[in-house]
Amino acid sequence: MSEAADQxxxxxxxxxxxxxxxxxxxxxxxxxxxxxGLIGPGDALPSERDIASKADISRVTVRKAVQxxxxxxxxxxxxxxxxxxxxxxxxxxxxxxxLTSFTEDMARRGMAVRSAWxxxxxxxPSPDEMMVLGLSSNELVARVARLRxxxxxxxxxxxxxxxxxxxxxxxxxxxSLYAALETTGLRPVRAxxxxxxxxxxxxxxxxxxxxxxxxxxxxxxxxYLASGKVIEFTRSIYRGDAYDFVxxxxxxxxxxxxxx
Numbered sequence: 001m002s003e004a005a006d007q008x009x010x011x012x013x014x015x016x017x018x019x020x021x022x023x024x025x026x027x028x029x030x031x032x033x034x035x036x037g038l039i040g041p042g043d044a045l046p047s048e049r050d051i052a053s054k055a056d057i058s059r060v061t062v063r064k065a066v067q068x069x070x071x072x073x074x075x076x077x078x079x080x081x082x083x084x085x086x087x088x089x090x091x092x093x094x095x096x097x098x099l100t101s102f103t104e105d106m107a108r109r110g111m112a113v114r115s116a117w118x119x120x121x122x123x124x125p126s127p128d129e130m131m132v133l134g135l136s137s138n139e140l141v142a143r144v145a146r147l148r149x150x151x152x153x154x155x156x157x158x159x160x161x162x163x164x165x166x167x168x169x170x171x172x173x174x175x176s177l178y179a180a181l182e183t184t185g186l187r188p189v190r191a192x193x194x195x196x197x198x199x200x201x202x203x204x205x206x207x208x209x210x211x212x213x214x215x216x217x218x219x220x221x222x223x224y225l226a227s228g229k230v231i232e233f234t235r236s237i238y239r240g241d242a243y244d245f246v247x248x249x250x251x252x253x254x255x256x257x258x259x260x
Contacts, residue, residue, distance in 0.1 A: 022057050026065040031074055034085055045075065045083040071211050073241055113175070118157070118207075119145035120170040129161045132222055132233040140164035144173055147207050154208045155242050160234040181231070188223030188231050195219050197240075204237050215240040 020028075033039050045051070048066070052059045066083055069075040076086045125133070125141040135141060144167070145159040160177060166186055167173075173180050181187040198218040205212040216237050223232035 023061045023064040023068070026051075026055065026057065026062065027068050030065065030069060034074055039085050041085050043085045045085075047082065071213055073210060073214050076211075114149050115175065116147040116149065117145070118147060119143055119159075120173065122164050122168075122170065125161075129233060133161065133163050133230055135163060142167035142170040144170050144177055153242070154239075156236055156238045157204055157207055158234060158236045160232055162232050166231060177232075186225065186231060189226050191221050191223040191232075193219055193221045198237065200237065208237070208239050210239060210241070 030045070039045075045066070046054075048059045048062045051057075051062045055062075066075060066077075070077055070083075073086055075083050077083050120143070122140045122142055125135045125137070125139065129135060129141045130137065133141065140163075142162045142164050143159065144162075145157070147154055148156040148158055166181075166184075178187050196218050198216050199213050200208065200210060200216045202212045204216070205214060208216070210216075217240055219234075219236045219238060221232070221234045221236070222230055223234070225231050
């Protein structure tokens, strides 16, 4: 690590001419070292004191640069151990044109999948659930919330809501909600998804093992049966450093709606 540290400080001296604040110069030097492979996933950074002494800057400046990189997911801090280069995530590419379950998606990629249950129960519906699922205030909603894990890496938090008439025993769900729905002939055949950027709150970030406030993806999905009836209302949080959503676009043909 000492050789990599020397190169970080050498790059810091090179960027000193930019006139940018010192903490930004240090942050860029460390980030460049990571991107160039001078320090790799799991490697430890020198202590704040060592960096400050060798770079001839204050420890406050070092701390601010390191905190920025932790928030950006470049570095991780382990209490009592120090600061390390964050593990490099293998990104998952998911098509937006196919309605499949998380279990099916990961199994198709040969990844070992498991879930940690966060909630399985029957509740009074929220106003959003009543509106989307068409429930009255005296009906119950089944909520199924899971932390989805692939190859021992937490990737997503899924919170699904269905009418209790569709899922009267949410505690009986196994590894796949869609597999359970298929046994009763109620698996959805199409869905509308809305994807938006989100900064992860403390609880979600802790579950996904990323820094609080880091960028993630919020996905709201409404799924339908062939009859057009809404069957599922799901709100999920995905790690922004792990997922790429891909959609195929085609130019409309003559006479087709949406032709430019």
